[in-house]
Amino acid sequence: MTQEEKKLAFISFCVEEYKTRIGAEGGKVMDFFRRNGVLDYLLENYEVLHSFGANEIIKDIECFLRNRNKSL
Numbered sequence: 001m002t003q004e005e006k007k008l009a010f011i012s013f014c015v016e017e018y019k020t021r022i023g024a025e026g027g028k029v030m031d032f033f034r035r036n037g038v039l040d041y042l043l044e045n046y047e048v049l050h051s052f053g054a055n056e057i058i059k060d061i062e063c064f065l066r067n068r069n070k071s072l
Helices: 003-022 026-035 038-044 054-067
Strands: none
Touching: 003 026, 003 038, 003 054, 026 038, 038 054
16 A cells, blocks of 8 residues: 555545544545645645554644634
8 A cells, every 4th residue: 555545545434433433424624624624634644644543633633623712
């Protein structure tokens, strides 16, 4: 798997985990992540974040959004 493919798989994992956590549709979460800079944040911090567990990643996303006063 290339680095790009790993990053795309990581984004997919994050979207799936977040949608499950909040009970939303995947497309809605993806659009929300795109509009609010979460996708860029996840890609820019992939090297650190991909080693975290699912709960830690979701907490980090929630912190990122809280710092920007955003919610779905």
